[in-house]
Structures are given as C-alpha cells and as structure tokens.
Amino acid sequence: MLKKFKTDIKKYKTYSGKSTIVLCFTQQGLWALLVYRISHAVFISNAPKFLKKLLLLFCVLGQKWIEIITGISIPYTARIGERFYIGHFGGIIINGNAIIGDNCNISQGVTIGVSGVLENRGTPIIGDNVYIGANAVIAGNISIGNSAVIGANSLVTKNVEARTTVLGVPAVVVSNNSSEHYI
Template sequence: MSSFSSDLKKYKKYSKNKSLLVLILTNQGLWALFVYRISNAVYHCKLPKIIIKVLLVFAVISQKWIEIITGISLPYTAQIGAGFYIGHFGGVIINPSAKIGTNCNISQGVTIGVSGRDGKRGVPIIGNNVYIGANAVIAGKIVVGDNCVIGANSLVNVSVEENKTVLGVPAKVISDNTSKNYI
C-alpha cells in the first residue's frame, strides 16, 4: 500500500494540506484509487489461486460500485504507478492492459484505450510525470514518453517523445515544454 501512501501525499499537496480525513471523505478519485490499489494487490499476491479468485470477485464488485458512483474505471489489471492523481471525478476510463508510470496526473473525461488493427492494435504505455488534460484520448499501441503534457481535448494515436507538449486532433507536438509546472 506504499503506492496509496504516495497517492495520498500528492492529493494532500494539491489540496493545500487539507486533512486526510476530509480528502478521503470528499474526493472520488481517492475512492477509486483506494479500491484499485487493494484490488491490484490481491491480483498480484502470492496466495493460492482459488483464494485469489474468490477475493477478485469482491474486487470486481467493489470496482463496479466505484465506477457507478464516481464515473472512474480503474481495472485491477492495469499497471498504475505511485503518486497517481485524478484531478476531477467523472468519465475516466483506463483499459485493463494500460501501463501508466509514476507521478502522473489525469483530468476528467480521459480515456486511455485500445485502438488499431492487426499488428498495430494495442494499448498505450504512459511514461512517468505525464500530465493528461481534460477529455483527452490516448489510444493504440503507442508510447507517451516521460514528462509529457497531453493538452485538453487531444487525440493521441502516435507515440510522443519525452519532454514534449502535444495538442489537437490528431495531437501534434506544439512545444518542448515539459510537465514540470503541471505536476
């Protein structure tokens, strides 16, 4: 649960040091992350397979409940690094095979999903320290490098080198600014 501790620290920092109790009671992103972190830990634990399968039934029910009340879908099979931050609740969809690095921020309405055909079909790999703006879609067998900024309402369907800012539909590199001031 050290990943969840990192998540909590980030939420506390962004909230101007509100109490943890207030954050936990009022922040839907934290609810979704808490259920994800527990479910993911169960998925990766070293217990007998039958026990894991039983526990995963409860994990799936919990995740569906969180998805219904928050609009945030974080499947337990996704790989999400520590220090993850969901800026606002609602409309966040992450593919079960997605990989997201550490210290990333995403806003409401973000989709990280599958796209492509044949050998190009796949799911994105998101690097560390990536900021993803509201309503952005990142889809396909692509890599978004470390320290990138994905602008709001962008469609990213090609790989992005590290330390770039992209914007548009389809997204194009618009600057060499990094995510430093966003995260």
C-alpha cells in the same frame, strides 16, 4: 499496496493542503485509487488460486460500485505507478492493459484505451510525470514519453516524445514544454 496509496494521498495533500481525513471523504479519485490499489494487490498476490479468484470477485464488485458512483473505471489488471492523481470527478476510462508510470496526473473525461488492427493493436504505455488534460483520448499501441503534456481534448494515436506538449485532433507537437509546471 498501502505504500503506493500513501504516496497518492501525499500528492493529493500537496495540491489541496487538506487533511487525509477530509481528502478520503471528499475525493472520488482517491476512492477509485483505493479500490484499484487493493484489487491490484490481490491480482498480483501469490494467494492460493481458489482464494485469489474469490477475492477478485469481491474486487470486481467493488470496482463496479466505484465506477457507478464516481464515473472512474480502473481495472485491477492495469499497472499504475506511485503518486497518481485524478484531478476531477468522472468520465475516466483506463484499459486493463494500460501501463502508467509514476507521478502522473489525469483530468476528467480521459480515456486510455485500446486501438489499432493486427500487430498495431494495443494499449498505451505512459511514462513518468505525464500530465493528461481534460477529455483527452490516448489509444493504441503507443508510448508517451516522460514529462510529456497531453493537451485537453486531444486525440493521441502516435508516440509522443519525452518533454513535449501535444494538442489537437490528431495531436501534434505544439511546444517543447515539459509537464514540470503541471505536476
């Protein structure tokens, strides 16, 4: 848990050039990530069932408090890789079944959620090095390939190939540019 959080802080430091202390006091995304990392560690732990349930109760309370003060909702059941970066404050909703790879960036207003019916119902699997622009919605049983770029205000309900940029409602491929210059 601490290893992953340290990689999150390192990424924030790379972008801002600020000290760890300043970042921990000023970056709401880091607050949400810390509570998520602790809660997820409890969730995947081998602690005795009673103790685990008790700890998860406190984790849920902490997550709700963070959600209220930051507008960022990251359930402890979501799976998020290392070096995760939340670019701006607020309006971020991640479904508890979402899977997000390593070294991803998301901006304000992003929703990663459930959609679809019957066998098509599900949540996204997002690869490594993915950049998700402001107010984008990624929903359904889909996959987002490594190094993809999801443009601002896009609605993504179909698979996105690796190293492509999508934009629009519904999102369509607009270029073969990767996320290399965004992350």
